[in-house]
Amino acid sequence: MVGSGKKKGTVRFSLNPRSSAGRVSVAGDFSEWKPRPLRKRVDGFSLTLALPPGTYQYKFIVEGAWIIDPDNNQWALSPIGTMNSIVVVD
DSSP states (O other): OOOEEEETTTEEEEEEEESSSOOOOOOGGTTTOOOOOOOTTTTTEEEEEESSSSSHHHHHEEEEEEEEOOOOOOEEEESSSOOEEEEOOO
């Protein structure tokens, strides 16, 4: 899931994997597709990032497997033919 963070200009990425995953990261064009680890919480994993206004593509990485955000139905086709999730920062 992606949503607004507590501070203006921040985005909160969160995921509650269906399995007992030990490692979850997020990567996107905002990080040059370099994975950023999410912190483990009682209800799943999350990470809040400050991002400038714009539209960004991203994916979660769960135990090495790249997946689209299962709670976000906004997607775009990547240049390599896979789907990426989309987040818009105002």
